[in-house]
Amino acid sequence: MQHQTTIAAIATPPGRGGVGVIRLSGPQAYAITEQLTQKALPKARMAGFRQFLDLQGEVLDEGLVICFPNPNSFTGEDVVELQGHGGPVIQNALLARCLELGATAAKAGEFSMRAFENGKLDLVQAEAIADLIDATSQAAARSAVRSLQGAFSHKVNTVLEKLIHLRLHVEAAIDFPEEEIDFLADGKILSLLQDVQHSVAAVQQSARQGQLLREGLQVVIAGKPNAGKSSLLNALAGIERAIVTDIAGTTRDVLHEKISLNGLPITLTDTAGLRETGDVVEKEGIRRAIKEIEQADLLLLVYDLSQGEDPLQLAREYFEHHLEPKRLMLIGNKCDLTGAAAQIGDFQGFRHITVSAKQETGVQSLIEAITAHAGFQPEEDTFIARTRHLDAMKRTQHYLAEAHEQLVVFHAGELVAESLRLAQNALGEITGDFSADDLLGKIFGSFCIGK
DSSP, X not given: OOOSSOEEEEOSOSSOOSOEEXXXXXXXXXXXXXXXXXXXXXOTTOOEEEEEEOTTSOEEEEEEEEEEOTTSSSSSSOEEEEEEOOXXXXXXXXXHHHHHTTOEEOOTTHHHHHHHHTTSSOHHHHHHHHHHHHOOSHHHHHHHHHHHTTHHHHHHHHHHHHHHHHHHHHHHHHHOTTSXXXXXXXXXXXXXXXXXXXXXXXXHHHHHHHHHHHHOEEEEEEESTTSSXXXXXXXXXXXXXXXXXXXXXXXXXXXXXXXXXXXXXXXXEEOOOOSOOOOHHHHHHHHHHHHHHHHOSEEEEEEEGGGTOOHHHHHHHHOTTOOOTTTEEEEEEOHHHXXXXXXXXXXXXXXXXXXBTTTTBSHHHHHHHHHHHTTOOOOTTOOOOOHHHHHHHHHHHHHHHHHHHIIIIIOOHHHHHHHHHHHHHHHHHHHTSSOOHHHHHHHHHTSOTTO
């Protein structure tokens, strides 16, 4: 797809820096650059020093020009990078001059969108660019690079090839009913279908790990005042992030800390102690705490072991609508005051862990319990995945299950074929083989300008 417009944008982050890059892409990129510099372009992929001139011929800035001819460029179009100085004033002036010469201001993600449309990247690889920029840990960055290099796409395309091969067999059985062999009943199609189902399940499992690496886990620490919530946040974060005192109600607001536990990105939230209070500020803190509890992936109910409290009774009081073992862990704190050993166990179906946040006893066991609870088991070939990828695979599994039922129970070849077609469409959404325009707009609209 060749666009008629030439787009331009600042490709480096806002702020002051030694170098600032303006990127142009489109059919007029070379002509605009020649007018901007009043000189011939340097050879392809060779840096050439040039002065950048305004309408009156005065020097706006000076720097390097690098040209990338189509189709061997990032977008598949003619691309030029103008590498000038990194001040925001001069960068904006240079961009304005490019727009004055006929370029159009690029929308968010438009460069990557053009690369996708021109077949330089599939949709997974395009998303991996944004994920690599936004990576919050080395593990997430490595996984994003693997997705960018095509690891995720290769796995999806391998399954798609199997699915297409299966569809060919089913269509043949429908189109040639006069053949002596009943292809729907000879066991081959069932075997191929089960192989596809197993392959999708394997990719789905890897994608779940990739989703955790990208999106992380929202963990909220809650409980009564002075139970040791802030001490636990400090112990998990490895720094004194929250104020800790013996005065109940010290934490009045929600405190967020982004950390990595065994490679798993965590947004850890310390909340105000839950209790009845007449203090207006503390009431607002408790209201915000309840809001965070509603949105948490995992709740850590911290209680004081030395007070002899029933943690499940506290959970019923504070988390009436969230008493699910998959969302709630019971953390008995201050085991150093009771002489109890730090350990992991079970309390009426809920994970129960005793620690001393102040002494940091049992904290490593808690970290391992959190990552295990999330199902996080990063592998060397883990790739970044998004919620939409998992949704597409879930729908693929649904249609494959339908096809299995139609084949085994009803022997309905046409219905098997239709379910397989829908499965292929759902799986193809991941790489962009089947993608609605509004989906593409939403995905690329989340990118930064200039990318």
